[in-house]
Amino acid sequence: MLKKVLIANRGEIACRIIRTCHRLGVATVAVYSDADRDALHVALAGEAVHIGPSPASESYLSGDRIIEAAFCAGADAIHPGYGFLSENPDFAEAVTAAGLRFIGPSGAAIRAMGLKDAAKVLMEQAGVPVVPGYHGTDQNPDFLLSEAERIGFPVLIKARAGGGGKGMRRVESAVAFRDALASARREALAAFGDASCLIEKYITHPRHIEIQVFGDDHGNVVHLFERDCSLQRRHQKVIEEAPAPGMPEDMRRVMGEAAVKAAEAIGYSGAGTVEFIADSSEGLKPDRFWFMEMNTRLQVEHPVTEAITGVDLVEWQLRVTSGEPLPKRQDELSIDGWAFEARLYAEDAERGFLPAIGMLAHLDLPEDLARIDSGVRAGDRISPFYDPMIAKVITHGPDRATALSRLSTALAEVRATGVATNASFLRRLANEPDFAEGNPDTGLIERHLAELTMAHPALSEVVALAALSLSGALEPAAPNDPWARLPGFRLWSEAADFVTLDHRGHHVAVSFSRRGEGAYAATVDGRDIDLHLGRSGDAYLTETDGRKHRLHAIRGDRDVTVFKGGESWHFSLVDPLAGDQEEAGAGDRIVAPMPGLVKLLRAAVGADVSRGETLAVMEAMKMELALSAPRDGRIAEVLVAEGEQVLEAAVLLVLEPPPETDHG
Template sequence: MLKSLLIANRGEIACRIIRTARELGVHTVAVYSDADAKALHVREADEAVHIGPSPAGESYLVGEKIIAAAKETGAEAIHPGYGFLSENADFAEAVIDAGLIWVGPKPDSIRAMGLKDAAKTLMDEAGVPTTPGYLGDDQSEERLAKEAEAIGYPVLIKAVAGGGGKGMRKVDAATDFADALTSCKREATASFGNDIVLLEKWIESPRHIEVQVFGDSHGNVVHLFERDCSLQRRHQKVIEEAPAPGMDEATREAVCAAAVRAAKAVDYEGAGTIEFIADASDGLKADRIWFMEMNTRLQVEHPVTEEITGQDLVEWQLRVASGEELPKKQEELSINGWAIEARLYAEDPASGFLPSTGRLEVFDIGPLFSEERVDTGVRQGSDVTPFYDPMIAKLISSGDTRKDAIDALESQLINCVIWPVASNSGFLVNLLRSDRFVDFDLDTGFIDQNLEDLVSRSEPSDGMLNAALERLGPCQPSGALGACDLPFSDELTNFRLNAPSKANGVLLDDRGNTYRFALGPAIDPVFVYRQGNFAIVPEEGFTFAFTLASWGTAAGTASDGAILSPMPGKIIAVSVADGAAVSKGDKLVTLEAMKMEHSLTAPFDGTVTELNAEEGGQVSEGTLLVQIEASE
């Protein structure tokens, strides 16, 4: 077993690799950009090396810096994770040429599967079924249009160097072909520097089935069964599960055997995934499942395979890279139970899934049970920056049956609270509860076709709102995140910083300036988190924020007259001057945060002895804004 490992990645996959490496006694080295200086993967690793500015193109994608970091720290091997340089054959070759161990397939294997047209030709030769289509050298518009007619509409135009849904266009009729081809080639050139395309028959009821394969340097190749990744939005996976619903043993055997042939055709070593597209209009059948592409790396969704097989795939990677044989033979592998994974993103489904950035002031995934797992690279207080993929965690649940796994994941998502960064947790709950998902009567177009229903829920339910109002006072919803601006009330008995009234609530835990209460007992419990001037109330995967004017004193002041900023924000008004006399309740400073205004008021009669607030200034949480000396 190798002794030291540099992880050329960040976020949850870096933390995931570190976890297994630590169990194996392998010394870990993290790399980080400016934006990730305080990231979780940096803290979790045994040591860390700064590799450049925040943009990935100046840090995580610069192979020379990563190799230099490995040399500097004496790391024996480099694990690329997924994304970034994980499928870059030139980088893999540079790592090997530098005398380091590459935790991944041979560079030639990566190249063989890197271009979709060449890969399909190779698969045809290996006896792996491929989707009907055209992948010839003649790229003229006339030839491509002729081939599209021969295939029969609708057809799919696909960039041979594509990925992530880029460089793909569905064409329904010959009259639309020329414009779609031009658009596809233009996008392919911009994204991949290669405008060559292939054509495929469009599958009307497609399901995305993929098989986990593993090879070693001793000629052994096995599969670890299949996953279903059909729940996608704009060709991006959202929920994955293993095994694939509706897969009978005969079809499984045929598809997995084809995947092993595919891996052997490129002399594969390490973890890889053979992706297939299935025409599921009449169920899953072996003669209607075709090779689509190979991912020559560990997949984001590998945890569901780990859960049903009981194998640690990162451990397998490290053992294979160390020259060992595969830990298990094919006959020693079996499927046990069901597993499902949801990708939790910092994005706002109600606003077209735009990425959301900022500090995770509240990040709580609730209690974890034996059937639940979380892979994440953040924790409460971490910053979600605009520089990288907005996925903040993967929630994985397992059970004896598919229903058990779904129920566990739904429970996990319902208990997930993220604020003020927006997330897709409510969207995921809606998805899990949809009848067609429960019955698995769906294909890869399901989410886009039902988007309006799946993203609905911009306001709290009447039941939750009534429960909150019973304790928080009258409320009018306004602003982003279903926020409610609550008017001033003299008393807020259900929230006390010390020993809350048992009649109004039970303090579950105290995390600095965040307080979590279960309110009852007359109704179902309502969990409320206090963060600065906000009451954060989660419901069914959605997070709603409430503010109370009366909290301006509770959250922004102290008994000694120190008025602190309750959260990061912008000062939009300063209502007092240094040396001014103030009375209890006078407005001092108005802060804007998360598109809402928060007024901080005087806790008692007195005089302003220090003023550190200036209109237009940005302040951090805990900044002293005003100091008041009490009147005698």
């Protein structure tokens, strides 16, 4: 067994690898950037080495610094996790050349599967079914458009390098093809250093099903069954499950054999995932699936495979890298129950899934209800430099309905403040009828996006509880305070307190008076309610109109977030003396919603623009953000240049009214 492992990664995957190493008695070394100096993975590891500034390109993507750190710490192996350098064949070979062990496949195997076009040719030669498309080297836009027309729309543009949905665009018509290709190329170049793309037929009723494979250095390869990753948004996985619903046994066998064949074709050793696209228009059938790509690393969603097989995949990685054969043969592996994984992100689903940055002021994760893989704690900062994942919530049960119910229950107990999260979106998705009935597909989220992301109005008791909290009425009274024995006392008038709350830019007026122990009369935006308030552990129990509700209120200095049944509402206290501070003309400014890089400017001073027209494209937190004109107008000022790094709220462009038309 290996003696000391350096984890060349960060966040939840670094923490997850460290925990398995600790269980096996393997010493661990973490690496960290400036932004991660106080991160959880640094605290969990036996020791840690600083590798550079916050940008990933200067730290976690610096192979030389990571290898140097391994030598400095006396490690004998490097685990790349996923992302960053995990699928970089040059890094894998550099680790080996330095006399260290790379916990993953060989550089040759990574290289064989790293370029999707070459991988598809290899798979065709190995007898693995491949999606119809163009996988050649000609990157002329006119030629690619002609190939798309030959294949037939809709088509999928895919970056030939990398993964994770980067550089991928669905195109419905020839008219939209060129813009989509240009956007995919920009994103691919930024993410992988390679702008080349391939074109594939888009399957209209697609299911994204992948097979976990594992090989060793003794020529053994097994599969650990399938995962269904069809619940996606913009080609990014959201909720994964294992096994796949509706999977016939003959198709499971054929897909497993195809995945093993793919791994054997490149002499694969270590953990890998073979991804397939299946046409579910007539149900899953063994002759209606095709190879998409192979990920030559551990996957983000690997815990669902661990849950249904009882296998620790990181332990297998360590054993295989140590030279041991696979711990189990194919006939010793079986499926036990069902598992789900939901990816909890710092992002605001109601604002187009805009990534959120800032400090996690409060964080409750349901560790008593689910397996939680996380790399952050309360008090940590969500940085603009890396993926904004907070945690993975994983549940397991004897059957699909039980495991899914447990997932919904666990997501309802997630409570985070300081940054927005997608917890409510995930719980709504877990309860979506088509998904609950076992009918997922890659277009499900898009079809139901409005109801999955709509802002739910706050109940009157939610607003009243927020007002009571922010007014200080729920704070314990000072000992021996004589006024505490006179609830509701006021000379010449009925006692009442007044507060104005802000909820997503809307002001809500609340007044309330105390009627006794835990009893209040309140007026919320003109509606009178009687509220009875009690406590149950860390929760508030409210009763209004003969109905009781269980709520949590997490208060900051001048704000409070109220949680109820998986939904949340954030309120801040409005200072009635502050007035309207918004500057005149602020609505004419196009500002950066978060720190990032200005990738593209489509506006020049004096140009006339229309409402909704894209004026700039920013890259932030691994995604492109299109910024559009809020109204018709003319560009008055351009305050940034392409390639410029900007801060949150920086003004990029300024509009002025369009010139009045001379009607003579």
